[in-house]
Amino acid sequence: MTTNTYLIKEGYDNLKKHGSKTFSTMLIICATMIVLGIFIILLQNVNKNVQTVRNEQGFQAFIDDASTEVETEYIKDNIKIIPGVKDIKYIDKDMAFEDAKSVFKDQEYLLQGLEKVKPFPASFVITFNDINEASAIKSQVEKIDGITKVKYNETTIQAIITISKIANIFLLGIGCIMLIISMFIISNTIKLAVYSNKREIYIMKYIGATNSFIRKPFIVEGAIMGLLSALISFVLISVSYVIIYARLPKIGTSLGIFGFMPYSQLWYQILIIFTIIGLFIGVVGSAISIRKYLKV
Amino acid sequence: MIEFINVSKKYNHDVAALEDINIKIEKGEFVFLVGPSGSGKSTFLKLMVKEDDATTGTVIVNNTNVNKLKEKDIPFLRRKIGFVFQDFRLLYDRTVAENIIFALRVVEASEKDIKFQLKSVLELVGLDGKENCYPNQLSGGEQQRISLARALATRPPIIIADEPTGNLDPKTANEIFKTLLDINARGTTVLVVTHAKDIVDGLNKRVIALDNGKVVRDDARGGYLK
Numbered sequence: 001m002t003t004n005t006y007l008i009k010e011g012y013d014n015l016k017k018h019g020s021k022t023f024s025t026m027l028i029i030c031a032t033m034i035v036l037g038i039f040i041i042l043l044q045n046v047n048k049n050v051q052t053v054r055n056e057q058g059f060q061a062f063i064d065d066a067s068t069e070v071e072t073e074y075i076k077d078n079i080k081i082i083p084g085v086k087d088i089k090y091i092d093k094d095m096a097f098e099d100a101k102s103v104f105k106d107q108e109y110l111l112q113g114l115e116k117v118k119p120f121p122a123s124f125v126i127t128f129n130d131i132n133e134a135s136a137i138k139s140q141v142e143k144i145d146g147i148t149k150v151k152y153n154e155t156t157i158q159a160i161i162t163i164s165k166i167a168n169i170f171l172l173g174i175g176c177i178m179l180i181i182s183m184f185i186i187s188n189t190i191k192l193a194v195y196s197n198k199r200e201i202y203i204m205k206y207i208g209a210t211n212s213f214i215r216k217p218f219i220v221e222g223a224i225m226g227l228l229s230a231l232i233s234f235v236l237i238s239v240s241y242v243i244i245y246a247r248l249p250k251i252g253t254s255l256g257i258f259g260f261m262p263y264s265q266l267w268y269q270i271l272i273i274f275t276i277i278g279l280f281i282g283v284v285g286s287a288i289s290i291r292k293y294l295k296v
Numbered sequence: 297m298i299e300f301i302n303v304s305k306k307y308n309h310d311v312a313a314l315e316d317i318n319i320k321i322e323k324g325e326f327v328f329l330v331g332p333s334g335s336g337k338s339t340f341l342k343l344m345v346k347e348d349d350a351t352t353g354t355v356i357v358n359n360t361n362v363n364k365l366k367e368k369d370i371p372f373l374r375r376k377i378g379f380v381f382q383d384f385r386l387l388y389d390r391t392v393a394e395n396i397i398f399a400l401r402v403v404e405a406s407e408k409d410i411k412f413q414l415k416s417v418l419e420l421v422g423l424d425g426k427e428n429c430y431p432n433q434l435s436g437g438e439q440q441r442i443s444l445a446r447a448l449a450t451r452p453p454i455i456i457a458d459e460p461t462g463n464l465d466p467k468t469a470n471e472i473f474k475t476l477l478d479i480n481a482r483g484t485t486v487l488v489v490t491h492a493k494d495i496v497d498g499l500n501k502r503v504i505a506l507d508n509g510k511v512v513r514d515d516a517r518g519g520y521l522k
Contacts, residue, residue, distance in 0.1 A: 003404045017389070203385050206345070207446070208375035209402040210368075 007213065011220025018193050022225060025189040029229035029281060030236070032182035033274055036175055037237040040273060041266060043171040048261050050164040057160070058127035059138060059152035060091075065121055067146045072122070078144045079124060084133040089125045096120035121148065131161060183281060190222060191289040201293045211294050218286045226282025230274040238267060297323040297454060297485045298344065303353030305339050305509075313339040315509045317353070321487065323453070326480045328496050329489045330520055331506035337489045340506065341456060345377060346370050358453055375403050378447030382459035384439045386431045392418075392442050393427035399446045417445040421475055437468030444475060448484075455479060457488045461495070469495065493520040 015022050061079070063072060072090070079088050091099070097111075097118050104110050128137050138152050194201075197218075204214050241263050248260050298321040305314040314336045321327050329337055342348040343355050346362050355362040358376045365373055386395055393414060400410045418424045421441040431439050440460060447455055457476060461469030473495050480486045490496060496503060497519040505513035 003401065006401055199385070200387060203387065204398075204402060205371075206374060206379050206385075207399045207402045208371040208373075208450075210371045213402060 003213075004216075007216040008220050010217035012224065014193075014197075014217055014221045015224055018196070018221075021189065021193050021196075022221075025193075026225055026229045026232070028182065028185050028189060029226060029278065030233045032178060032185075032281075033229060033233035033277065034237060035178055036277065037233060037270055037274065039171050039175045039178070040270060041237075041241065043168065043175075044266060044269065045261055046167045046171070047164070048265075049259065050160060050167075053160055057131060057134070057156070058087075058125050059134070059141075059150055060123045060125050061141050061144075061147050062121045062123045062149045062151070064146050064148050067122075071146050075144055075146045076124065079126060079141060082137055082140050084128050084130060084137050085126055086129045087127045090122070091125060092122045093118045093120060096122060179277070183285065187285040187288050190218075190285045193221070194218060194286075194289045194293055198293055201290075205294070214294060215287065215290055218290050219283050222282035222286030223279055224282070226278035226280070226285075227275065228278075229282075230278030233278075234271055234274050237270060238263065241266070297321055297325070297358060298487065299354075299356040300340075300343075301354040301356070303343065303350045303355055305336075305343060305348065306351045312509045314343070314350075314506075317509075317511055319504060319511065319514065321485060323485055324480070324483050325502060326477065326486045326499075327488070327502045327504060328499075328520075329487060329504050329506065330491070330496060331512075335506040336509040337506055338458075339509075341458060341489065344456065345374055345379070375450060376452050376454060378450065378452040378455045380440070380443050380447050380455065380457040380460045382462040384431070384443040386439060386442055386446075388431050391428050391430055392423060392434075392445075395431070395442050396446050396449050399449045403450045405450070413449050413451070417448045420448065420478070421445045422471075435468070436464050437471060440464060440468075440472055441475070444472070448479060452484070454485045454487070457486070457490075459489055459491065461490065461492050466494070473499065496520040 063075060067075070076088060076090065079085060097115070097120055100120055101108065101111060126137070126141065128134060134152065138150055141147060142150050201214055245260060245263060298319070300317045300319045303314055303317040304312060306312050317336075317340070329340065331337055339348065343350050343362065344357055346365055350363060357373060360373055360376075362373065387398065390398065396414055396417060397410055400413055405413065414427070415424075418427055421444050423438065423441050423445060426434065426438065431442060434442070440463075444457075444460070455476070460476070461472050464472065469492060473492075476486055476488065477499070500517050500519075503513065503515050503518040503520070504511060
């Protein structure tokens, strides 16, 4: 058995030896991770929905009825070169009329007799890469000759930007606070485990053990606790999400645009974050707790 | 092997735990360190293993200037000193063999060396056949033997025994000292802090007496009292 294998085995044995302490520490880590996981899921879902809404946002630039085909092409080319424009779609007068028909499906009589006139102007639907650039793009489009009007739902776009920013700050803030609180609780729990090994550490110091030799089993113990907690929390969160998600279509419909992400898009993020946090909490928590007992 | 040159240790401004100590212990010597409680014996040992630092003067152990030793090198100094405590300081959830192997693991001994040393120190202290017992299943004397075996396992050139027989009956105490003499006969330097007057008188070895932090006596062959 090499020294490292021995130290890993010691860490694992310690874990079993401190059964009840291990259990209570893991319970705290799991509880923290599950709360964190819920926040991550909420954050991801909010961001995803905001992103979807953002991507769907665009504005409509109406073209002067007198514009020729060549002029329309010219307008299109001019819009295309504006930085930040993602896509541009031409809606001719026929399509505009069809759109109007679908809008006034129940009051079709309003459009009767207008088929030949086709009163609705042709337009370009412009989407952009970054919603924050919307105002700048709008003002440039307005300057192009042949554009009569730009319809743009500024209030909605501003509301989306604000909501998304607030949600991100709020959820990240809560996540950070949770992490700090749990680090504190866990480091105290591990401190108790280290305290019960005080005598052993003292003997080891007198025999001539290096600090890293003493520290390693505790770090292994912390790492195993962190990783096991991460795995348990991951399984619990995954099962809960999948069960809740299965009931979601109804809720989604009643809420309109809001839809939850399928778990296949989320699980790996949760697993990676949990693993990193579990290891971090276990290793750093143990290392901090043992420090003061090494000074003999 | 062990040298204190003009060593003083003050814990606060006025009280000197040790004052101007000059002692030289050669390789292979057997020395008793005696004196009443509070005379500075514990401080003397703490300075040797750098649990504390001397306020002034130089402490040399096994050719190493302890004062100048960096923190990361302290474990390597301590590996040269086998420590035997009055209260044994054993790991009670581990067997006799595991307690000894524990010390060998600390110094990163090889598997082969672990096996060999375990067998040889168990024989030396007379615990062969009891390697699978737990300390609580053994008598006080046997527990002190485990402590002794653990100290010897890494073959240190120096053994320090701090009141090794303080908790033992006279017969068991005699046996422990017999083992210490045996170890000394094989070339290990042995320093024993003790109040066991009869044993000190009976063995007629070098005696260093401390009182109020000062060396009051250093006899090449002497007794507990002058």
